Amino acid sequence: MSYFNIDAQALNTYDAIVIGSGISGGWAAKELTGKGLRTLVLERGRDVRHITDYPTTNTQPWEFEHRNQLRREVKEANPIISKCYAFYEGTEQFFVKDAEHPYIQEKPFDWIRGYQVGGKSLMWARQTQRWSDFDFEGPARDGFAVDWPIRYADIAPWYSYVERFAGISGNKDGLATLPDGEFLPPHEWNCVEKHFQKKVAGKYKDRHVIMGRAAHITKPQQVHYDQGRAQCQHRTICERGCPFGGYFSSNSSTIPWAAKTGKMTLRPNSVVHSIIYDEKKGRATGVRVVDSQTKKMTEYYARIIFLNAAALNSNLVLLNSTSTRFPNGLGNDSGVLGKYAAFHNYRAGISAEYDGELDSTTDGRRPNSPYIPRFRNVLKQETNFLRGYAAGFSAGRSSYSDQNAVGADLKQSLLNPKLGGWYVGSHMMGETIPKESNYVALDSSLKDPFGIPQLKIAIAYDDNDDKMVKDYQEQLTEMFTEAGFKNIRVRDSHASPGLDIHEMGGVRMGKDPKTSMLNKWNQLHAVKNVFVTDGSCMTSTSTQNPSLTYMALTARAADYAVKAMKKGLV
Amino acid sequence: MAGALGGLVSLPAWANGWTAETVHSPQQILSRSQTDLLAEFVETIIPTTDTPGAKALNVHQFVQKMVADCYPKPSQETLQKGLDSLDGLAKTSFGKPFADGNTAQRTALLTQLSKSSDTAQKDFYSLVKGLTVRGYMTSEYVMTNLTHYQFIPGHYYGCVPVQPKAVSQTK
Numbered sequence: 223m224s225y226f227n228i229d230a231q232a233l234n235t236y237d238a239i240v241i242g243s244g245i246s247g248g249w250a251a252k253e254l255t256g257k258g259l260r261t262l263v264l265e266r267g268r269d270v271r272h273i274t275d276y277p278t279t280n281t282q283p284w285e286f287e288h289r290n291q292l293r294r295e296v297k298e299a300n301p302i303i304s305k306c307y308a309f310y311e312g313t314e315q316f317f318v319k320d321a322e323h324p325y326i327q328e329k330p331f332d333w334i335r336g337y338q339v340g341g342k343s344l345m346w347a348r349q350t351q352r353w354s355d356f357d358f359e360g361p362a363r364d365g366f367a368v369d370w371p372i373r374y375a376d377i378a379p380w381y382s383y384v385e386r387f388a389g390i391s392g393n394k395d396g397l398a399t400l401p402d403g404e405f406l407p408p409h410e411w412n413c414v415e416k417h418f419q420k421k422v423a424g425k426y427k428d429r430h431v432i433m434g435r436a437a438h439i440t441k442p443q444q445v446h447y448d449q450g451r452a453q454c455q456h457r458t459i460c461e462r463g464c465p466f467g468g469y470f471s472s473n474s475s476t477i478p479w480a481a482k483t484g485k486m487t488l489r490p491n492s493v494v495h496s497i498i499y500d501e502k503k504g505r506a507t508g509v510r511v512v513d514s515q516t517k518k519m520t521e522y523y524a525r526i527i528f529l530n531a532a533a534l535n536s537n538l539v540l541l542n543s544t545s546t547r548f549p550n551g552l553g554n555d556s557g558v559l560g561k562y563a564a565f566h567n568y569r570a571g572i573s574a575e576y577d578g579e580l581d582s583t584t585d586g587r588r589p590n591s592p593y594i595p596r597f598r599n600v601l602k603q604e605t606n607f608l609r610g611y612a613a614g615f616s617a618g619r620s621s622y623s624d625q626n627a628v629g630a631d632l633k634q635s636l637l638n639p640k641l642g643g644w645y646v647g648s649h650m651m652g653e654t655i656p657k658e659s660n661y662v663a664l665d666s667s668l669k670d671p672f673g674i675p676q677l678k679i680a681i682a683y684d685d686n687d688d689k690m691v692k693d694y695q696e697q698l699t700e701m702f703t704e705a706g707f708k709n710i711r712v713r714d715s716h717a718s719p720g721l722d723i724h725e726m727g728g729v730r731m732g733k734d735p736k737t738s739m740l741n742k743w744n745q746l747h748a749v750k751n752v753f754v755t756d757g758s759c760m761t762s763t764s765t766q767n768p769s770l771t772y773m774a775l776t777a778r779a780a781d782y783a784v785k786a787m788k789k790g791l792v
Numbered sequence: 793m794a795g796a797l798g799g800l801v802s803l804p805a806w807a808n809g810w811t812a813e814t815v816h817s818p819q820q821i822l823s824r825s826q827t828d829l830l831a832e833f834v835e836t837i838i839p840t841t842d843t844p845g846a847k848a849l850n851v852h853q854f855v856q857k858m859v860a861d862c863y864p865k866p867s868q869e870t871l872q873k874g875l876d877s878l879d880g881l882a883k884t885s886f887g888k889p890f891a892d893g894n895t896a897q898r899t900a901l902l903t904q905l906s907k908s909s910d911t912a913q914k915d916f917y918s919l920v921k922g923l924t925v926r927g928y929m930t931s932e933y934v935m936t937n938l939t940h941y942q943f944i945p946g947h948y949y950g951c952v953p954v955q956p957k958a959v960s961q962t963k
Binding site for chain 2: 285292293409411413415585
């Protein structure tokens with residue numbers, strides 16, 4: 223080996239490599255640099271700096287040429303991403319366009335991606351509910367997937383740790399199904415939401431309507447000021463990036479925090495091809511990176527590797543990391559890699575009207591809404607389907623103006639809208655059961671623009687999901703009826719999996735290396751210096767919005783990884 | 793696409809002081825005379841009173857832009873043909889080109905279109921009226937001076953007594 227190569231190798235060597243800078247990668251970067259590790263953070267997309275790179279953050283509604291409607295040619299060229307509720311004229315820059323990053327839908331799957339520094343943490347829905355033991359114990363009790371190797375007590379302190387830093391608003395509701403956290407003050411209820419809460423509490427002992435816990439700074443603490451973040455200003459245009467840092471994102475929080483340590487090297491435009499496994503050393507030694515601009519491949523090296531490429535892409539990286547020792551993907555002795563993928567069922571919804579509380583209305587805007595934690599099959603199996611669903615709920619006062627006229631009368635009517643009644647609505651968030659037949663795999667011939675095999679996705683609903691949709695519609699109808707809501711309408715969107723943007727699994731945690739990929743520290747059973755802490759690690763999905771759990775698992779794994787490094791265990 | 797340029801421009805886009813008109817030159821689907829006629833049409837829908845009407849607020853440009861850029865292709869023909877038929881209908885109705893009619897004559901003609909059994913006429917009217925209302929209500933003038941849009945509310949109060957005159961806010 224020449225001196226040049228030795229130098230190049232030294233130059234490309236770090237203590238740790240983090241693959242991905244989204245919600246979990248950002249936490250890995252913060253934790254590892256905070257513990258003194260020289261850390262290379264690889265991001266496949268472009269750099270997006272907090273505030274500076276939010277081009278529409280201060281755009282007034284009338285400044286959008288098409289008032290935030292997508293152009294016809296954008297919709298026609300992007301049938302997949304155009305289905306996403308958060309993709310509009312003001313956010314086009316933060317979503318992956320269909321043609322840029324192709325994949326194969328063995329079964330219909332709308333894969334929503336954000337390739338940039340910060341990943342999808344820029345545009346996420348910011349709901350942050352803790353799991354409880356009713357969730358962690360689900361697979362073992364109900365006999366699906368494999369038992370989680372951790373319980374609530376293992377992760378509780380880490381929930382607290384990430385909540386304090388990220389800034390989570392919420393009310394301490396004292397519910398066993400949805401443990402309380404380290405909360406900033408909760409958002410306000412409106413009168414009809416309060417009415418619904420009271421009516422539900424009066425009829426059902428086990429059903430609760432609470433204010434959603436959300437990653438919004440409702441009352442800044444010193445730790446938030448230290449990040450350069452301020453109080454949420456209720457603009458409710460979060461997905462364009464927030465100049466106040468009012469909600470949590472990697473861009474506003476963990477990435478700049480990691481940068482401040484001086485230990486982080488952030489390399490955008492770096493598409494990870496695979497993780498390098500050294501057969502002699504019996505460990506991973508680094509990663510192969512394709513520069514998305516030059517298409518040149520470079521190797522980087524480190525003692526430990528955190529894989530946080532987002533659920534399905536982390537599967538892809540491991541599947542593409544083959545060696546003599548691991549011909550079927552890194553750490554894949556069990557053969558379960560890519561399998562037992564799952565997601566959240568968002569198909570069902572319900573809406574209605576309410577003609578009470580007409581002497582009250584709302585003022586301002588709220589980036590959050592009430593939440594109904596899972597109440598089905600919690601203590602025991604009681605329905606003809608496994609597990610259950612959580613639900614979002616909200617009410618709002620309508621206003622209308624008569625638009626039949628033409629001329630001065632129309633103008634007068636438009637400028638003097640009348641308050642209408644209240645409208646109420648809810649959507650379901652159902653647990654889906656991970657199955658071997660819901661999987662992702664590499665295509666044997668098709669490659670992406672970087673020469674990496676395309677991902678084949680075969681993920682679908684099953685009978686359990688259909689039954690759950692029906693039950694949600696029935697139960698919410700009953701609850702809405704109890705509250706005196708009128709004109710109740712239920713729906714089933716039949717949307718493909720993927721639009722929930724809660725895809726999980728494929729690299730699941732478990733106790734037994736024969737049936738799982740990761741141990742209780744999110745460490746590959748077979749390659750101890752590789753940690754996977756994004757959505758791919760999820761053994762089951764339960765019903766909570768998952769990001770908070772990824773954050774907590776990441777901080778916990780990083781703590782373990784650094785301790786293990788110091789003891790010479792990895 | 794803004795995303796592709798993100799790494800190359802040094803100033804954030806919102807600091808450049810661009811206006812909607814300067815970003816894209818709109819794809820022109822109407823001739824000059826059709827555009828002028830559309831301006832009179834939207835002005836009839838929402839006229840100048842003690843505040844500016846749709847024409848002064850460039851709502852006709854907004855209508856054209858939306859149909860050209862966002863609407864299904866057949867809407868372009870609906871708009872073009874509708875405008876081309878307008879003067880003929882005006883002559884039948886009040887004996888002059890549309891633009892020369894007085895307010896009452898023009899308003900009557902629009903009301904006639906709204907009730908027309910001719911699908912093309914009705915579609916034309918609905919298309920332009922819907923976009924005119926939208927363009928007017930989301931114009932800077934109206935949102936700033938008349939409906940008092942709050943870009944940064946800073947709060948959410950859930951239970952507020954109804955005021956005698958309440959004006960709603962939209963995002």
